[in-house]
Amino acid sequence: MSTIAVTHTTKPRHARRRLDGVVLVVVLVALWQILSELLGADVVTTPWHTALRAFKIVSDPDFPGSLYATGRAFVSAFAISAVGGVCLGLLLGARRIAGDVMEPLMMGFYSIPKVTLYPVVLLAFGLGLWAKIVFGVMHGVVPVTLFTMNAVRNLPPIYTRAAHTYRLSPLGFARFVLLPACVPEVVAGLRIGFSLTLLGTLIGEMFASQTGIGHQLMMAMNRSETGTIMALALMLFVFATLVNLVFLAWQRRLTHAD
Structure with a gap:
């Protein structure tokens, strides 16, 4: 019943x-x-004309190449942000003193407009794939790290005592105790990190690339092509919203399961 x-x-x-x-x-x-x-x-531009312009952009023979360039950089940046952020968050959460030292440093770094670091990234990596990846990682890794670190800090002490009882190694403790217990918060961090990594990748394409959707957006801004700007923004908005809905549903399922 x-x-x-x-x-x-x-x-x-x-x-x-x-x-x-x-x-x-x-x-x-x-x-x-x-x-x-x-x-x-x-x-x-009106919604109808923006949708028509978006369809025209997608139908352009050059669009698949731009989509591939952006997708390749974004997937690489998000993978680095996710794996690196989760691992760093687990480490800093378990080592409270290190976390207390690193947290204000990360927040200070995150408050810096990343565009100001454009010359440094450009000199270090040049125009190309790695510059876009670095821009994406700089935006996405911090929120994933902070969410994971706070999840570990809020872990019930009984989990730690149980790990000591079973004499788990640090790697086993992270794999079998920390990560499963922190998954809902980690997914929340990945959801935020996803959007910010996409933003960073696009900024990297706008300033440090000659291909990709970000480059197309920059060219449209230079030419004052409002229709193209609105159409590209609409496509990015729809994509980011759909993926965030998937992450949100995953997070709710995990929370409900708990």
Whole structure:
């Protein structure tokens, strides 16, 4: 009986959530249309014309090459940010003194506009793939590290005592105790790190690349092509939103499982 009741309760909740999402999208599109009418199509193109421009960009023979260049850099940067951030967060969370020292340093680094480091990255890595990856990692690794570190710090002490009882090695403790217990918070950090890594990769393409979607965006800005800017921004927004919804659903499932 309880299972049936939970199922009946969950279904209306999911339906209501989907309806709220549809209403939100409709309201945003309506506000976009109103803003375009007020400011003019030269400033903000209408949703319909933006969608048409996005379709034209996707249909361009050069677009797959730009998408591949951006995707290659972004996937590499996000993989480094995720693995490096989780490992560093586990280490700093387990070593509280080291974490207390590193946390303000990381926050200080993160408060610096990364564009100011553009000359350093350019001199070190040149124009190309690695410059974009470095820009992405600089934006994404810090939130993943901080979320993971705080998750380890909030771990119930009984987990640590159990690990000592079973005489787990530091690697075994991290693999079998720390990481499974911290997964929901780690996923939250990955969700934030994903968006910021994408932002950093695009900034890297805008300033340190001659290919990719970020480079296309920079060229459109230089030419004052509002339609292209809006279309590229729309595609990036939709992509980031969909992936964040997947991460959010994963995080909710893990939290509910706990």
